[in-house]
Each structure stands twice: as structure tokens, then as C-alpha cells.
Amino acid sequence: MVRIKYKCTNCKYKFSRNQNVSFKQCPYCGKKDTIQQDTQDTATKILDEVSTYDRIT
Ligand SMILES: [Zn+2]
Numbered sequence: 001m002v003r004i005k006y007k008c009t010n011c012k013y014k015f016s017r018n019q020n021v022s023f024k025q026c027p028y029c030g031k032k033d034t035i036q037q038d039t040q041d042t043a044t045k046i047l048d049e050v051s052t053y054d055r056i057t
Contacts, residue, residue: 007038014038 002019013028025032 005038006035008034009036010034 003016004019005014005016007014008026008029008031010026010031011029011034013026015027017023024035026034
């Protein structure tokens with residue numbers, strides 16, 4: 001399972017999703033079309049954060 005890291009250019013929130021999950025809306029601020037792939041951060045902290053949002057969305 002491959003997870004892709006993203007960040008929202010509006011609120012700077014960083015998260016990750018499975019590679020086969022497509023979305024256009026930020027799970028944090030709800031803005032659309034603000035999501036960019038984030039290739040700079042390490043994955044550990046992001047994965048911890050995103051587990052909370054996986055249950056909501
Ligand atoms: Zn956002």
C-alpha cells in the first residue's frame with residue numbers, strides 16, 4: 001500500500017492518502033483545489049496525524 005503525502009496550500013495542513021484515493025478537498029479547511037503533493041517531509045509525523053482524519057473522512 002502506497003501512501004502519497006500532500007499539503008494544503010491554503011492552511012498548510014499536511015496529510016497523506018492511499019495512492020488510489022482521489023480527492024480535491026482539504027480535509028482540514030475544506031478548500032478545494034488547494035492540495036499539492038508534498039515530497040519534502042518525513043512520513044512519520046504525517047502518518048500519525050492522518051490516522052485521526054481517516055476516521056472522519
Ligand atoms: Zn487546507
